[in-house]
Amino acid sequence: MISLDTRNHEPIYIQIEKQIIKLIRLGVYEGNTALPSVRAMACELGVNPNTVARTYKSLEAQGIIYTIVGKGVFVSENNENQLKAMAVKQLKKALLEAKNSGIEGQEAINIVNTLWEEKSND
Amino acid sequence: MISLDTRNHEPIYIQIEKQIIKLIRLGVYEGNTALPSVRAMACELGVNPNTVARTYKSLEAQGIIYTIVGKGVFVSENNENQLKAMAVKQLKKALLEAKNSGIEGQEAINIVNTLWEEKSND
């Protein structure tokens, strides 16, 4: 369910992180259920366990997952609000850049309308 | 006119690039006029000439500036459309991510309205 693009300059551990967040958002990984172990995930993705461990550490630092040493890594409960807040924050940053690039509010709204009319795609 | 934030993890050459683009957009650097030489710009900003050279290379690769060997670096003419298209493309990408993160169109529009009401800030 997770695909890596090694040509992409985005670090692998970030690519994994983003896709896990998406999977949590979609409900594939539910609250308090275990994620694949570091080793299992690493094996599945064909990357080094250290790389997955880095992803998990980052997600834990954000409160999205929690680890129990010796038991595994688990999805935090009720992180909907948190994920939403992260998305809003990113959107604001992007919109501010767009504004600074000379895009008018009406243009931005037009783009929003066009994109949200289409069917959702992941 | 260009300010660098060394604490920001955005590479220096990208920070310079973005601000040159903004200055071109604002008309500070006009079509077919010369930009400061690599050395002059580097000296003014207190950075390594290699860094400015990297910025200019990137801008040239995008067609925003052009080099005349032995004479200097010049702003391309009529790159308004191009700069606009770049900004729109970036915005679309960001909005698509927001949509995939579960943000509703109306929410996005509300954020747009809030941000564009405020006074322009750089």
Added chain:
Amino acid sequence: MISLDTRNHEPIYIQIEKQIIKLIRLGVYEGNTALPSVRAMACELGVNPNTVARTYKSLEAQGIIYTIVGKGVFVSENNENQLKAMAVKQLKKALLEAKNSGIEGQEAINIVNTLWEEKSND
């Protein structure tokens, strides 16, 4: 009477250990009376018996409990002084660190006063 916080990174066996010490201090477990067996305690807490065994081993190494093979695990007599001494030692260590971090004696006393005014909380 013992509650575990799996999200806390403090190892489970240490959490159990601290709470047993507190229960002994509070007189819930009295001298020469038996603690629940490893299996009973593990079952009650929903943890692996190995984990409880580790706790008991640690408590025995500190002389707080003793084992009679085939009969069970018992609370040592007269360990008040010992528990007190342990607590004082830990406190001294923490205060020394605080002092080395530049905290003034008066500040420390103020914090003490604030904390001891409040109602005891576990």
Added chain:
Amino acid sequence: MISLDTRNHEPIYIQIEKQIIKLIRLGVYEGNTALPSVRAMACELGVNPNTVARTYKSLEAQGIIYTIVGKGVFVSENNENQLKAMAVKQLKKALLEAKNSGIEGQEAINIVNTLWEEKSND
């Protein structure tokens, strides 16, 4: 200036972290001056560069230092307040544990008085 105790169960990267914080507090490393590079520090301490990198990442996450990729790692300015707040927080936690261990406020104050009378030692 930094000494490691490999027998100590405290991870090396944490030991380094604590000692760098102390050196910053003591003014050995001043604001906006560079720390030894990852490689230099690793060489000096006889540890792997990755270990030092982990320390620096952690310090950066706490805002105590900042890195400029390609240039080095620098001490943040004005982190006195921050370092102080960290120390106070740690002290509060330790005092709360002491209180829960049955230590009386007056005893804690006595220990404070005893320790702060002595000459400061690092």
Added chain:
DNA sequence: GTGGTCTAGACCACA
């Protein structure tokens, strides 16, 4: 078995 730490060392972007 599970995550955490650490080594040894490679390659990369950046300044």
Added chain:
DNA sequence: GTGGTCTAGACCACA
């Protein structure tokens, strides 16, 4: 030269 990422793999505490 500087930090960032990644691999390969070892050893450890913990459950």
